[in-house]
Amino acid sequence: MAGVKFSRKDFEKYVKITPEIEEKISLFGTHLESLNENEIELEVTANRPDLYSLHGFMRNFLAFLGKETGLRQYKINKPQKDFQVKIDSSVKTIRPYTACAIIKNLKFNDSSIKEMIDIQEKIHNTLGRNRKKIAIGIYPLEKITLPITFKALKPQEIKFQPLEFDREVNGLQILQQHPTGREFAHLLEGKDKFPIFIDAKDNVLSMPPIINSHKTGKVSETTKDIFIECSGFDFSILNKTLNILVTMFADLGGEIYQMNLLYDKSKQVTPNLEPEKIKLTTESVNKLLGLELKEQEKKKLLEKAGYNYNPKTKIVEVPAWRTDIMHEVDIIEDIAIAYGYNNFIPEIPQISTIGEISPINILKSKIAEVLAGLNITEVSSYHLLTQDDLKKLGQKPEIEVEDSKSEYKYLRRDLITMALKTLGDNVDKEYPQRTFELGEAFTRNDTEETGIKEKHLLSIAIANKDAGFTEIKQTLDYLMRMLNKSYEIQTTTNQYLIEGRAGKIVFQGKEVGYFGELKPELINQIKVKMPIVILELDIEQLL
Template sequence: MAIVTFSKKQFEKDIGIFDEKIKDKIAMFGTPLEREEGDSISIEVFPNRPDLLSYQGFKRGFLGFLGKRTGLIQYKLSKPEENYKVIIDSSVRDIRPYTACAVIKGLQLDDEKIKEIIQVQEMLHLTLGRRRKKAAIGIYPLEKIQLPITFRAVEPDKIKFTPLEMDKELSGLEILQKHSAGKEYAHLLAGKVKFPIFVDAKDQVLSMPPIINSQLTGRITSETKDVFVECSGSDMNILKICLNIIATCFADMGGKIYQMELSRGQLRGKETTPDFTPRVMKISLENTNKLLGTSITEKELKECLEKMGYNYKSKLVEIPAWRTDILHEVDLIEDVAIAYGYENLVPEIPEISTTGKESGKEKIKRSIALILAGLGFLEASSYHLTNKKAQIENMNLPEKERVIEVEQSKTEYNALRKNLTHSLLKILSENVDSEYPQKIFEVGKIFNLVSEKITEKESLSLAIAPGNFTETRQAIEYLFRMLEINAVFSEPKNMPSWFIDGRTAEISINGKSIGFIGEIHPKILKNWKIKMPVALFEIDLEEIFKKLIA
């Protein structure tokens, strides 16, 4: 979740009084208010709007939404000056192939603004940059470096510079091993023979993306007036968007944006960034009204689009170069809806005739639950996820018995349940202090591997404590009578390990085995620390569904 925090004072100076009405507006703009503490306001920005990840970006968008500054904002781009050039060496091609760069001049930074720049940089890393994999951003004080810049890849042991927050030079490998950022992002360079670096005309290392900047050239302060900005990564479109978002943020702070020339050698040509040329997409008034259920006019459509920062002219929309989320006309239509106000869309239910229908299986499951509740049984409900100890060890199953595990669970629940029996025993073991008799059942899915395929079946298990075979069989026979099912109880062939031999029967319907009923062996009860005798059954419901849903 991306959170942007800014000062209430600044907000009130730039936008207006921070009252209940404006809070509501913030939510209806699609940036819900997350927190309000003293002078600090935090909003949530959804992943489709990285252009709102800075206060400057939010201000720009929100002022438009309020109708205070509408249409596509034009930023002046100055042509590259001498040496405003980045040479992209072919050595980065298989490592971190792209970069997009800019120079911003004439900044007047203070602590508040520096904080904002760091925040937007981090948020972009996290979201658009996919934790720096797709894009990482570096910002350098221009006075500390000499243009042009070269982006190239070098063997890690030949890279030597002092990274941020360190006081001595480290090699490329040492940075990955010793620096906190190095350790965190080492996986992004894992297996690479060479690491990418930005170096300036004096051959000093500016940074080793996407890991860390140099202590000497990579830290901006309130003294910094001019900066060099680079975004590097694997997706040129994303890099351009990132650069546009950062550059416009600087411009809104009062900076002047200069383009840079990216040179890829003679064969692969040149490119200039940043580029704010808007994309153009068609929007149809008819489609808009149809999708939203509205009847707005073209004039209103234009107004709505302009409030959301677009330009509109004869069915064509100019999309700002810092928006990433406009893939289809529907994305524009959503923005029209936001400008129109979701609160102004009056909910209505159309008169269409459809027949409701409950799932047949759910109906039977509910009937079973009601029948058993009528006998005084409580329905339990357990997690589908359990663990090996409960399923294997406590049930005296052989160590090699397979369970279906989920990967990297954050809790001790890391395997899908293969039966409900162990879930019920767990419940009984956790309730040894509750009043007896305890009569419980559960209906739910169980998961097993059948010739390496995962099967998912609805199952029913019931337990009585203290209970014996007869009582349990009385319950299941009552259930079968109510459902008009003929079941046969027979000497079991492969009895589950938890039952007592001679007190366990196999249950079959139509000659097909559907489960077992019997008394639980004391050794299992001991494993679960249950002090009462327990009798229990578990049956596969799929056969019963087949019989009842004919």
């Protein structure tokens, strides 16, 4: 999900924003995040980077509104002399692919420069996975001498003045000294050579995915023609990214020129706006959506979604800037959006299936019912504890999560810990305090799929001036009688319990829990002033 902001004035050159249009914006799938006099902010989902620019958004949104429907056509000019990028084999193991284009006759102003910068940043951050997968460079053509070479050199051999820097430095120094260099240094970590774009006069244009050159890397209001490159690891995604950019520039009034890409063993020509053709039967659309669309309706909806469709051949033409169409279901969703999610009539089918609650949850409900009848209140705790909690209860950390954003980072290992925390948090409340909790606790166990065993436990804790062994034993006895489970009690010792007042609960020959009077030192630790009795039971064993 990316938040994109457009100037309201620019937006309203195409569509006036009314409550009805606001509704349409959200039905189009771009949630309206905020709107004021100057700005409109939309949430664009991660699968639609082609909507990140105002022009990209409008191309699709106007079609959705029924204006300018169908696949928008763009004129593409063949490469002129020297419109060429040579890809040296040295980049193969470092950043193997690039897709490039030239745009001519642009008229830049503040808002189009901003649009250009914004979309680069959005694509870098989302689809580009913070420049790892895709890095985009846009350069004023007048500062460059064609043709261009994409190659990798030893960092010490790379020398240029990076953007926003006052001197020439080498590749390594950029990663060490330049703020942008430091931010993205990890992307070139362990590489013995760094990739660069370099022009016919050996001027470095940029060192992707890090930074452009100060001399050739800045588009200004006087710039008319530009060179665009996208570099990364997947040629197909780079092509589509390039297409998102060139169509945006064409919508801004530019003319698209292709470039020859001379790879080691093959020649490619980019950009390529040839739509992909996918056959889509009306049956599969209707089956998935539960509709009865006719060919003509299907055609109309596809055109509202920005596709072309031929009802005779059932061929859908997919815009070459769509990065998200992997399967026909992706096109079917666009048909559903064009149809309008609000126009679908929800319907529950007449199929017969038998409902069932899991045995463990039935048991939990029954236990809760029995204990509530004894005037015991259910509590519910977090599954994670803080260092402080552990310290208070004299416990060692056992299972820890990585890099928690809060203080909570240790998985609870039993429910008694949680019960004592609750009593400790409620010392200022009325007594008697009687609590129970049903939940999972975590211990290491190599035989489990995750290396962690999760037990379904019951804990009971009673704090009161006359709380004693008899009350907790009576509670256990009543619970087990009501659940119709016979059990035995044996003497035990336990970290929580006073010796001689601690019982272990044995069910079908297996130890399933313990109960007794809490050690006074533990009561002191949680700052309670009442005697406390506790019980813990592995209820899964009772099933």
